[in-house]
Amino acid sequence: MNPHAPLKLVISGPVGAGKTTFVQTLSETPVLATEAEASEDIGKANTTVAFDFGTLTLAGHDVHLYGTPGQERFNFMWEVLCEGALGLVLLVAGDRPQDFTHARNILEFITSRVPVPFVIGVTRQDQPRVWDPTDVALYFDLPETQVIGLNATRPDDARHLLVCLLERTLTHHPA
Numbered sequence: 689m690n691p692h693a694p695l696k697l698v699i700s701g702p703v704g705a706g707k708t709t710f711v712q713t714l715s716e717t718p719v720l721a722t723e724a725e726a727s728e729d730i731g732k733a734n735t736t737v738a739f740d741f742g743t744l745t746l747a748g749h750d751v752h753l754y755g756t757p758g759q760e761r762f763n764f765m766w767e768v769l770c771e772g773a774l775g776l777v778l779l780v781a782g783d784r785p786q787d788f789t790h791a792r793n794i795l796e797f798i799t800s801r802v803p804v805p806f807v808i809g810v811t812r813q814d815q816p817r818v819w820d821p822t823d824v825a826l827y828f829d830l831p832e833t834q835v836i837g838l839n840a841t842r843p844d845d846a847r848h849l850l851v852c853l854l855e856r857t858l859t860h861h862p863a
């Protein structure tokens with residue numbers, strides 16, 4: 689592998705999980721976003737229809753971030769974007785437990801096709817009645833260290849999540 693090649697990371701998860709927000713919070717270059725007016729009622733005006741693209745430098749590495757759409761009808765993009773990815777961040781809104789099943793389906797869809805190391809980010813930790821990452825880890829049947837709470841609008845939180853993912857990718861040995 690070319691040591692100077694950018695590290696490709698993918699951000700996925702249900703509609704409104706905070707994927708676009710996360711990429712915008714982290715990117716050091718203007719984010720290329722493909723948002724369109726939502727064609728159905730998803731609780732907000734705009735939704736990602738192709739992908740978000742942002743870049744940053746982390747521990748001396750060039751990192752490329754690709755945020756996926758959340759809507760199921762764009763699921764072909766999940767696979768396309770994950771091709772060659774080094775790691776995956778699956779975001780779920782911690783105050784929307786009704787979306788956890790969908791989040792699990794996305795995770796299974798992606799990891800069964802592209803075996804990529806991942807962490808789960810539980811967004812909206814600044815909101816009331818939000819699930820604790822420890823409880824979300826139980827729900828997903830994952831170790832606590834693989835599930836991290838964050839406010840996706842906070843750069844420190846978002847960078848911390850990426851560092852956790854990079855640590856996993858460095859120690860990951862595919863089965």
Ligand SMILES: Nc1nc2c(ncn2[C@@H]2O[C@H](COP(=O)(O)OP(=O)(O)OP(=O)(O)O)[C@@H](O)[C@H]2O)c(=O)[nH]1
Nearest residue numbers: 703704705706707708709735736758811812839840
């Ligand atoms: N308070 C708070 N708001 C958040 C957080 N993460 C995302 N949001 C807000 O939630 C809304 C939806 O976030 P988006 O980033 O558009 O969600 P998305 O995952 O890209 O959604 P789709 O592209 O439709 O799949 C926006 O208004 C964000 O500002 C968070 O951690 N805390």
Ligand SMILES: [Mg+2]
Nearest residue numbers: 707708735736
């Ligand atoms: Mg989006």
